[in-house]
Amino acid sequence: MMAVLTDKRLVRTNANASAVALDLIGLGKEYDGRWAVENLSLTVPPGALVALLGPSGCGKTTTLRMIAGLIEPDTGDIRFGGDSVAGVQPERRGAVMVFQQPTLFSHLDVAANVGFGLRMRREPRGVIAERVRAALGQVQLAGMERRRIGQLSSGQQQRVALARALVTDPRVLLLDEPLSNLDPSLRDEMRDLLARLHAEQGITTVLVTHDRQEAMTLAERIAFLSDGRLQQYATAPELYERPVTVAVAQFFGMVNLFPASIVEGVAETAFGPLHLPDPTRNLSEAVIGIRPEHIAIGYGENAATGCVTNRTYLGQQQRVTLRTSHGHTEVTVLVPADMPILINQEVTVSLPAEWLRVIVPGGAATSDTPRG
Amino acid sequence: MATRARVTPDISRRLRRSRRPMLPSAVVSLWVALVILPVVPLVIWSAAFSWRWPDLLPTAWSGRAWRYVFSPTTQVRAGLIGSSTVALLTMMLALAIGTPAGIAVGRMAFRGKRAIELLLLAPFIVPGLIVTMGIQIVFIHLRLADTMQGVVFAHLMPALPYVIISVAGVATNVGVQVEEQARSLGATSWQTFIHITLPLLRPGLAVGGLFAFLVSWSQYTSTLIIGGGKVQTLPLLVYAFTRSGDNPIAAALALLFVAPAVVALALASRTLRVRQSVVGGRL
Numbered sequence: 001m002m003a004v005l006t007d008k009r010l011v012r013t014n015a016n017a018s019a020v021a022l023d024l025i026g027l028g029k030e031y032d033g034r035w036a037v038e039n040l041s042l043t044v045p046p047g048a049l050v051a052l053l054g055p056s057g058c059g060k061t062t063t064l065r066m067i068a069g070l071i072e073p074d075t076g077d078i079r080f081g082g083d084s085v086a087g088v089q090p091e092r093r094g095a096v097m098v099f100q101q102p103t104l105f106s107h108l109d110v111a112a113n114v115g116f117g118l119r120m121r122r123e124p125r126g127v128i129a130e131r132v133r134a135a136l137g138q139v140q141l142a143g144m145e146r147r148r149i150g151q152l153s154s155g156q157q158q159r160v161a162l163a164r165a166l167v168t169d170p171r172v173l174l175l176d177e178p179l180s181n182l183d184p185s186l187r188d189e190m191r192d193l194l195a196r197l198h199a200e201q202g203i204t205t206v207l208v209t210h211d212r213q214e215a216m217t218l219a220e221r222i223a224f225l226s227d228g229r230l231q232q233y234a235t236a237p238e239l240y241e242r243p244v245t246v247a248v249a250q251f252f253g254m255v256n257l258f259p260a261s262i263v264e265g266v267a268e269t270a271f272g273p274l275h276l277p278d279p280t281r282n283l284s285e286a287v288i289g290i291r292p293e294h295i296a297i298g299y300g301e302n303a304a305t306g307c308v309t310n311r312t313y314l315g316q317q318q319r320v321t322l323r324t325s326h327g328h329t330e331v332t333v334l335v336p337a338d339m340p341i342l343i344n345q346e347v348t349v350s351l352p353a354e355w356l357r358v359i360v361p362g363g364a365a366t367s368d369t370p371r372g
Numbered sequence: 373m374a375t376r377a378r379v380t381p382d383i384s385r386r387l388r389r390s391r392r393p394m395l396p397s398a399v400v401s402l403w404v405a406l407v408i409l410p411v412v413p414l415v416i417w418s419a420a421f422s423w424r425w426p427d428l429l430p431t432a433w434s435g436r437a438w439r440y441v442f443s444p445t446t447q448v449r450a451g452l453i454g455s456s457t458v459a460l461l462t463m464m465l466a467l468a469i470g471t472p473a474g475i476a477v478g479r480m481a482f483r484g485k486r487a488i489e490l491l492l493l494a495p496f497i498v499p500g501l502i503v504t505m506g507i508q509i510v511f512i513h514l515r516l517a518d519t520m521q522g523v524v525f526a527h528l529m530p531a532l533p534y535v536i537i538s539v540a541g542v543a544t545n546v547g548v549q550v551e552e553q554a555r556s557l558g559a560t561s562w563q564t565f566i567h568i569t570l571p572l573l574r575p576g577l578a579v580g581g582l583f584a585f586l587v588s589w590s591q592y593t594s595t596l597i598i599g600g601g602k603v604q605t606l607p608l609l610v611y612a613f614t615r616s617g618d619n620p621i622a623a624a625l626a627l628l629f630v631a632p633a634v635v636a637l638a639l640a641s642r643t644l645r646v647r648q649s650v651v652g653g654r655l
Contacts, residue, residue, distance in 0.1 A: 068556050097556040103550055
């Protein structure tokens with residue numbers, strides 16, 4: 001999985017030799033005494049697609065607008081290909097934004113919309129017409145040049161917006177939730193189109209989204225933001241398997257989180273003593289996490305008995321919540337849907353040491369840079 | 373069963389169709405009564421030689437009034453030029469000042485915005501005569517009294533709010549994001565204003581500009597007082613002939629006075645309707 005991902009990135013990077021790296025260095029923005037974005041540092045390698053993921057209000061759109069130059073950061077610096085763009089007007093940055101709403105110019109037709117950026121640069125008419133035609137072909141809207149914006153469906157509008165951005169050859173492409181206004185069926189189509197265009201053109205891209213799935217399927221690396229802070233900047237499997245903060249763990253579905261103190265490889269929790277796999281340093285305050293699908297029913301390592309309080313049918317699986325007899329801690333388990341389990345039944349669960357994750361307080365990545 | 377299902381919507385559709393023109397036709401009749409009917413006596417008067425009570429129509433006809441109106445030697449031409457110049461200048465100035473102001477009022481949140489919105493309505497509330505008396509004193513000091521510039525500035529006061537209010541209304545809907553999009557695509561702030569903001573504000577500019585023109589076109593008191601008789605406009609002429617009792621010429625002038633307004637309104641309503649249907653098609 002990891003190898004494939006790395007390979008893909010190499011191919012993508014090679015697709016565009018002129019792609020620039022994007023560096024955010026200690027970026028911060030304060031609104032009314034509250035940091036919307038605080039000390040955010042990360043590097044997007046040339047030609048990579050990176051997602052800024054997080055719940056609404058986490059500062060991801062603010063970050064995107066700072067990269068675009070639509071708002072000025074209060075602290076830190078933004079660099080395109082190593083050069084600071086501080087104080088550079090948005091139109092001179094070459095960072096093109098695609099908004100959640102297509103934001104088409106309703107007084108212009110499709111061709112004039114797509115050619116807008118080139119026209120502002122005073123490119124020759126013939127060049128503009130040719131490139132507009134090519135761009136419309138790329139987004140499967142060939143021959144739609146003379147359509148009015150009002151005649152397009154929402155999916156077509158979003159594709160026009162995308163073509164309008166791509167035709168300008170942006171140094172950095174900024175996508176602000178480009179799929180969240182579309183119907184589910186259109187969303188898949190648009191996502192595939194985005195992935196294909198990115199693979200073909202290799203433009204350094206930042207995608208803002210609150211959708212885990214969207215980030216995981218499109219991005220090579222994901223920067224998870226919460227409360228204006230970068231929590232973790234890693235690949236999807238790393239975020240999924242090895243969250244470094246409670247916020248990441250919760251967002252990626254690691255719902256079993258037990259506050260713990262660790263002494264000599266044993267975590268003291270309300271669930272009971274948990275034996276950890278690796279030698280861990282002693283910690284007075286830590287959180288032990290485990291994904292519900294990794295908890296086994298029956299006796300085994302780190303076992304405890306509890307009473308089933310809730311079960312939810314999920315199709316292939318069922319989610320069972322139980323409350324342990326000692327410590328009265330809630331544990332959520334995913335088990336096959338056909339396993340006969342009743343409310344109030346006594347069930348023993350075991351937490352395999354290999355799946356236990358130790359989350360250390362203050363583990364948030366403040367200055368993470370991609371490895372490899 | 374099947375036939376009933378087919379008949380029922382048919383009837384309801386016919387009912388709806390028959391009910392729909394009812395309201396517009398009532399409105400049209402009222403409009404005719406209020407706007408067209410008062411013009412009829414004017415048309416008759418303008419071609420009358422003598423028209424005394426209780427005759428239904430004039431006993432004698434004459435082309436004297438219209439000959440006077442179109443004669444190059446009379447004051448009518450001066451009045452027409454004066455009215456047009458003042459109204460066009462007022463409209464242009466009102467658009468130039470009112471557009472940025474309207475964008476600010478429509479979009480920005482700033483301290484005292486409510487107060488400014490209320491102040492915009494002041495010209496509708498405070499009688500024009502009172503304002504004119506006040507500014508006349510100031511204009512005399514500024515040497516603007518008895519000049520066309522002075523008259524234009526005086527007309528600007530009642531005209532400006534129309535531009536600001538109509539532009540503000542459109543600007544609120546246009547939003548800032550479309551401008552950010554243009555900037556991000558490589559347009560400078562000036563290019564964005566020319567290529568994006570202004571075209572999108574066009575309905576507001578058309579309505580505001582039209583009203584500014586018409587407000588200036590129909591000013592009487594302020595032209596009289598600030599212009600001091602040096603600036604001749606059609607309303608001054610109409611009033612002079614009405615006072616002197618020359619009904620045929622007053623009527624012909626009044627018709628001439630109304631004509632541009634009717635033409636402008638018809639043009640504006642047509643362009644606005646086209647725009648509206650485009651907007652409607654998008655939704």
